[in-house]
Ligand SMILES: Nc1ncnc2c1ncn2[C@@H]1O[C@H](COP(=O)(O)OP(=O)(O)O)[C@@H](O)[C@H]1O
């Protein structure tokens with residue numbers, strides 16, 4: 001168990017790359033500032049401090065008295081941290097809680113070397129630019145900077161504000177950060193290393209209040225994140241297995257050989273996150289290890305198939321599919337795609353993302369990039385060639401192609417006409433061009449268009465889909481819009497628009513689901529009853545975590561030899577909190593599948 005207080009620096013710097021300044025401060029506190037230079041020259045940092053012997057200090061030229069004082073101070077530093085005497089108001093139940101948190105450690109590479117060749121003022125500027133860059137990136141992704149430690153930064157994702165995709169946010173932030181730090185214009189070229197791990201921690205004001213208050217966390221996770229940071233190559237992001245499980249295949253990962261890490265039991269699997277993956281969709285990426293077989297939803301699927309038949313006959317249709325998070329909207333949509341897989345048709349899948357609610361036409365840009373087959377390492381020219389091939393299939397005019405090239409932020413290489421348009425005209429013409437694309441495709445083959453998670457749509461996408469809804473009655477096309485109840489689609493009530501709300505599954509289906517995901521392991525009746533009492537899959541959203549955890553633990557204890565896993569914080573033994581920003585209260589199928597699915601565990 002790692003207590004994240006006084007020993008923080010030991011964990012933050014397993015490579016000895018930082019803490020020059022902190023060592024100097026520590027020496028100052030001991031009244032031994034005169035040795036700061038000697039310690040820096042000999043690259044003594046907090047990670048090697050506990051190993052210093054009397055002989056080492058003698059070799060460094062310290063007199064006996066100072067050696068003894070220093071050895072005592074080192075012993076005190078390394079001894080377990082004893083918490084301050086409990087003070088009721090400080091240790092109140094309200095300030096510390098168990099949470100699933102993704103912890104990130106970032107560290108500036110080579111700061112010891114920088115400190116020896118740089119003027120202290122310049123060094124301070126460099127470190128402050130670095131910290132500012134890290135903080136800005138982290139905040140953009142919804143993370144929380146908990147502490148600056150020398151030139152390291154400790155960050156939490158999932159506390160104090162929880163999001164359903166904190167692990168993904170952390171990895172994205174890490175990748176951006178390594179780039180942003182490299183691009184910083186300072187006195188020296190900078191690089192960073194990032195370590196990320198996810199786990200249950202106790203978090204909150206554990207230490208004190210007022211000026212000394214720290215958002216400290218206790219648990220193995222921060223230690224692991226720090227150690228992973230220590231094995232990361234410069235400019236790379238290393239993630240723990242626990243984080244990898246939550247991000248699925250959303251990133252291209254390099255499997256690092258299992259490592260033995262100081263302070264962590266057993267060999268540890270670690271992964272270097274390289275870039276966001278170009279996997280076709282968020283849904284597939286997160287469910288790549290096998291979608292659970294569809295349970296129930298026969299009527300809903302039948303309705304979708306009927307609308308599809310109508311659409312194919314030339315009476316275009318829209319289905320508005322709403323429901324709580326985790327209730328099965330994406331699963332049902334995937335079931336329709338499976339059913340029609342053998343028929344000739346064109347799929348256009350548009351996925352909104354919680355991180356891109358202000359990014360104009362983000363879902364459409366992603367759809368076109370995937371359809372064209374863009375790869376991360378393609379040159380602009382290669383991308384334009386691919387785009388040309390895609391647009392040829394819908395006989396796109398050069399004028400429209402020029403608009404789409406701009407929409408994709410590709411530099412035109414002279415193969416498209418130059419458009420003299422005001423920004424407003426450009427926007428309108430781009431939306432028109434996109435509707436023309438759908439219409440052109442629908443003339444060749446029926447189009448099955450999906451607009452996933454419209455509650456996260458940017459305003460321009462909403463306008464685009466409004467235009468598509470207007471146009472659809474005359475097309476061979478079915479548009480399915482999925483969204484959560486908080487979104488109010490403006491298209492309800494039209495003759496070609498069907499609203500379908502997914503409700504909780506019935507008892508029979510819940511039982512079937514339990515059987516499938518638990519591999520028919522015998523579940524005690526009391527547990528089945530417990531799950532049913534809680535309302536089954538999808539019913540446990542918002543404020544029912546305690547119940548989820550109860551059932552989950554019971555299932556885990558009775559049926560699985562595998563350790564418990566938690567999905568995105570959905571099931572965790574935390575006290576339920578009001579208004580913590582978590583919008584994914586629980587996801588039965590996910591929790592169960594995660595626990596039992598051998599592909600994942
Ligand atoms: N009817 C169902 N049959 C099988 N698995 C389901 C069903 N409904 C949901 N799931 C599973 O539950 C999890 C959450 O469902 P998902 O479709 O992603 O929810 P939503 O899109 O509504 O947020 C997924 O793992 C999904 O495969």
Ligand SMILES: [Mg+2]
Pocket residue numbers: 329330331453
């Ligand atoms: Mg979904």
